[in-house]
Amino acid sequence: MATLVRLQARSKFVAQQYYFRNSVVDIFRKKEYDAAVKIQSWFRGCQVRAYIRNLHRVATIIQKWWRSYSGRQEYQLIVKFASCAMKMNLYNAMAVRIQRRWRGYRIRKYCFNYFYLKEYLKAVSETNDAIREALEEFAEMKEREEKKADLEREEKKRDYQARKTHYLLSTKQIPGIYNSPFRKDPDPWELRLQKAKPLTYQRSKVKQKRCISLSSWLACTSARSFPRSEILPPIDRKQCQGPFRDITEVLEQRYKPLEPTLWVAEPISELKVAREEFRRQEWMRDVNDNMISKLYYHHLISSQSTENYIQKLDKLSKVTFIFPGRRVPLRI
Amino acid sequence: MSQRQVLQVFEQYQKARTQFVQMVAELATRPQNIETLQNAGVMSLLRPLLLDVVPTIQQTAALALGRLANYNDDLAEAVVKGDILPQLVYSLAEQNRFYKKAAAFVLRAVGKHSPQLAQAIVDCGALDTLVICLEDFDPGVKEAAAWALGYIARHNAELSQAVVDAGAVPLLVLCIQEPEIALKRIAASALSDISKHSPELAQTVVDAGAIAHLAQMILNPDSKLKRQVLSALSQIAKHSVDLAEMVVEAEIFPVVLTCLKDKDEYVKKNASTLIREIAKHTPELSQLIVNAGGVAAVIDCIGSCKGNIRLPGIMMLGYVAAHSENLAMAVIISKGVPQLSVCLSEEPEDHIKAAAAWALGQIGRHTPEHARAVAVTNTLPVLLSLYMSTESSEDLQVKSKKAIKSILQKCTYLPALEPFLYDAPPNILKHVVGQFSKVLPHDSKARRLFVTSGGLKKVQEIKAEPGSLLQEYINSINNCYPEEIVRYYSPGYSDTLLQRVDSYQPLTH
Numbered sequence: 001m002a003t004l005v006r007l008q009a010r011s012k013f014v015a016q017q018y019y020f021r022n023s024v025v026d027i028f029r030k031k032e033y034d035a036a037v038k039i040q041s042w043f044r045g046c047q048v049r050a051y052i053r054n055l056h057r058v059a060t061i062i063q064k065w066w067r068s069y070s071g072r073q074e075y076q077l078i079v080k081f082a083s084c085a086m087k088m089n090l091y092n093a094m095a096v097r098i099q100r101r102w103r104g105y106r107i108r109k110y111c112f113n114y115f116y117l118k119e120y121l122k123a124v125s126e127t128n129d130a131i132r133e134a135l136e137e138f139a140e141m142k143e144r145e146e147k148k149a150d151l152e153r154e155e156k157k158r159d160y161q162a163r164k165t166h167y168l169l170s171t172k173q174i175p176g177i178y179n180s181p182f183r184k185d186p187d188p189w190e191l192r193l194q195k196a197k198p199l200t201y202q203r204s205k206v207k208q209k210r211c212i213s214l215s216s217w218l219a220c221t222s223a224r225s226f227p228r229s230e231i232l233p234p235i236d237r238k239q240c241q242g243p244f245r246d247i248t249e250v251l252e253q254r255y256k257p258l259e260p261t262l263w264v265a266e267p268i269s270e271l272k273v274a275r276e277e278f279r280r281q282e283w284m285r286d287v288n289d290n291m292i293s294k295l296y297y298h299h300l301i302s303s304q305s306t307e308n309y310i311q312k313l314d315k316l317s318k319v320t321f322i323f324p325g326r327r328v329p330l331r332i
Numbered sequence: 333m334s335q336r337q338v339l340q341v342f343e344q345y346q347k348a349r350t351q352f353v354q355m356v357a358e359l360a361t362r363p364q365n366i367e368t369l370q371n372a373g374v375m376s377l378l379r380p381l382l383l384d385v386v387p388t389i390q391q392t393a394a395l396a397l398g399r400l401a402n403y404n405d406d407l408a409e410a411v412v413k414g415d416i417l418p419q420l421v422y423s424l425a426e427q428n429r430f431y432k433k434a435a436a437f438v439l440r441a442v443g444k445h446s447p448q449l450a451q452a453i454v455d456c457g458a459l460d461t462l463v464i465c466l467e468d469f470d471p472g473v474k475e476a477a478a479w480a481l482g483y484i485a486r487h488n489a490e491l492s493q494a495v496v497d498a499g500a501v502p503l504l505v506l507c508i509q510e511p512e513i514a515l516k517r518i519a520a521s522a523l524s525d526i527s528k529h530s531p532e533l534a535q536t537v538v539d540a541g542a543i544a545h546l547a548q549m550i551l552n553p554d555s556k557l558k559r560q561v562l563s564a565l566s567q568i569a570k571h572s573v574d575l576a577e578m579v580v581e582a583e584i585f586p587v588v589l590t591c592l593k594d595k596d597e598y599v600k601k602n603a604s605t606l607i608r609e610i611a612k613h614t615p616e617l618s619q620l621i622v623n624a625g626g627v628a629a630v631i632d633c634i635g636s637c638k639g640n641i642r643l644p645g646i647m648m649l650g651y652v653a654a655h656s657e658n659l660a661m662a663v664i665i666s667k668g669v670p671q672l673s674v675c676l677s678e679e680p681e682d683h684i685k686a687a688a689a690w691a692l693g694q695i696g697r698h699t700p701e702h703a704r705a706v707a708v709t710n711t712l713p714v715l716l717s718l719y720m721s722t723e724s725s726e727d728l729q730v731k732s733k734k735a736i737k738s739i740l741q742k743c744t745y746l747p748a749l750e751p752f753l754y755d756a757p758p759n760i761l762k763h764v765v766g767q768f769s770k771v772l773p774h775d776s777k778a779r780r781l782f783v784t785s786g787g788l789k790k791v792q793e794i795k796a797e798p799g800s801l802l803q804e805y806i807n808s809i810n811n812c813y814p815e816e817i818v819r820y821y822s823p824g825y826s827d828t829l830l831q832r833v834d835s836y837q838p839l840t841h
Contacts, residue, residue, distance in 0.1 A: 117658060117661075121661060124665065127623065127624070127625040127628075128628030129628075131589060131624075131628050132628050135629060138590050139593045
């Protein structure tokens with residue numbers, strides 16, 4: 001029992017001692033353990049790194065080879081395309097040359113002639129110049145005509161003025177107002193007055209508006225509008241004061257158309273004309289123009305002597321019948 | 333009462349009526365009296381006098397009515413409402429030539445104011461009687477009838493058709509051949525009024541053989557007649573190519589060109605209208621006119637007149653140049669462009685300026701040669717100022733903008749483009765810079781000039797959105813120059829240089 005008590009009292013101490021002796025070793029144990037871990041991790045790390053290095057080296061080699069391979073492929077492609085492009089460029093350039101020549105030729109031959117256009121434009125400008133000149137001339141001509149017409153009108157006016165005032169002409173006794181004795185030579189108006197013929201009093205002429213020829217009447221078809229005379233009488237004619245006839249009767253008489261008798265309608269030189277006619281007919285008819293041959297011919301026909309015949313001819317040409325008051329020519 | 337005294341009463345009454353009607357007719361010649369006359373009720377007094385026994389009174393009453401109706405359309409309406417027209421028409425058929433002239437004058441005076449009044453005249457059957465009057469032997473009656481028909485046909489196509497259906501056209505063509513100048517004038521004016529409405533009416537006039545006679549009358553020295561004849565021919569030619577060709581076949585060229593030198597302004601205007609109507613249809617007709625030297629004559633005519641008279645000539649040049657580039661070149665060598673630019677700058681009216689701008693646009697839009705010919709005369713700045721100015725009408729602005737755009741798209745003449753860099757609005761600036769970008773890469777002298785004249789500097793100052801067309805053009809211009817020059821001219825470069833000077837530390841050894 002005592003040992004038990006002694007052991008029980010010592011057990012705590014033993015427990016403590018046991019604990020402390022173990023824990024001292026623990027510290028060393030931890031230290032050694034950490035050191036071992038460190039060494040092992042470092043070594044493992046080196047291993048892995050060497051492995052990775054190897055892997056890198058190998059991967060680089062593979063990639064290097066692969067990249068060179070694919071680069072070469074690309075390069076070949078590039079070269080191929082570059083050569084194709086060069087060839088195409090060459091072909092294009094040559095094609096452009098051909099097309100350029102062809103297009104120029106085609107346009108020049110079939111579509112558009114540049115020189116013809118230039119010629120045309122030159123011709124147009126020449127025509128323009130010609131037209132401009134012609135129009136200038138025309139305008140000048142018109143101006144000249146107008147000026148001339150103006151001058152003539154002025155001249156006529158002055159002439160009319162001179163004719164109206166002819167009484168201002170100077171006489172031997174009295175010098176006129178344009179011929180003052182203090183002047184060296186007379187006023188030009190004086191000379192104009194001398195040349196002018198004095199105006200006589202004239203009833204103002206009925207203005208003939210137009211002379212309508214028969215042919216223009218044919219255009220109008222209405223029967224109503226065919227007049228009998230050229231000028232119709234004015235409408236508001238007042239009845240004149242005095243013993244005058246009715247105006248309608250007078251106008252009827254006045255505008256009665258002329259109906260000459262047959263005798264009056266003959267021309268005056270009827271005898272001469274008839275003689276000429278006769279002579280012409282004889283000349284046409286006769287073979288020979290000589291009088292002697294005519295006589296001979298008639299002598300052959302009739303057995304009369306030449307003197308008788310000549311006398312007869314004389315008588316025939318000279319005889320005229322005389323009616324009371326008038327000479328009527330003999331028709332041969 | 334003795335017979336004489338009874339008759340004296342009647343004579344007095346007749347004298348009074350005659351005097352009244354003559355005085356009214358005389359008073360009606362002055363416009364200031366007409367109001368008073370109207371207020372005094374002259375219409376209702378004149379009406380019964382139209383039916384008077386004495387022919388003189390009838391005629392003078394008709395004359396007075398005509399003068400009153402001539403003055404304004406209220407009186408003309410009163411004439412229509414007063415049922416005077418049927419009476420007039422009836423007696424037109426019966427009476428003598430003086431009455432016919434007066435009645436035709438009344439019909440003309442009523443018909444000229446408005447289509448409704450003219451329709452009223454047609455409705456009471458006046459057209460047939462007027463056509464019968466056209467056959468009368470007296471030229472005065474024919475003239476009055478033709479005048480009335482012309483005024484009726486003037487308003488619209490239906491009335492013209494009614495006139496044609498009444499058979500007036502062959503008679504009018506006969507009237508043209510009459511020797512009296514006044515009758516010729518009126519007949520030509522009536523034909524012009526008939527044919528202006530539609531191609532069918534013009535064809536009717538042509539079928540009656542009018543063209544040959546009208547063409548002959550161009551040579552007549554009377555200017556008023558020439559006005560009407562040229563107007564008639566231009567109304568016929570304006571409708572279609574066939575009609576224009578028929579007018580040309582009547583051999584009016586080159587005689588018409590002498591009319592361009594006439595003293596009368598309206599003859600010139602109508603002659604250039606005729607040439608314009610012919611030129612606008614096809615290139616062949618324009619070519620014909622160019623070959624006959626018409627372009628030069630029209631250009632001289634434009635130079636010699638002012639205002640509205642010039643307008644048809646300007647339009648004619650535009651039409652000719654619009655057809656093809658050869659014709660435009662023909663216009664250019666006839667010295668048309670300087671004349672058009674003179675018109676553009678000195679005319680006060682907007683519509684004439686618009687026409688000149690349009691014509692210049694048509695000339696310059698074909699090829700770079702044409703654009704150069706237009707640009708050399710310094711018209712582009714004028715066009716730009718017209719486009720930008722706020723006083724120009726909308727039409728003028730639109731037309732000048734179109735002209736500038738179409739010329740700029742072909743213009744390679746750089747000295748004319750440079751001013752545009754400075755004061756053009758952005759939408760035009762785009763085209764200008766585009767043209768520069770097309771020309772500069774190929775021409776070294778132009779590049780040098782561009783730099784020395786300050787154009788490159790201006791281009792750098794233009795602000796453009798990146799990715800827009802303008803930016804692309806600017807980039808292509810910048811690519812033509814070495815980088816240092818581009819940097820030198822870029823805005824703010826002097827500031828950056830100065831900044832560098834400020835921040836520079838001199839090396840101390």
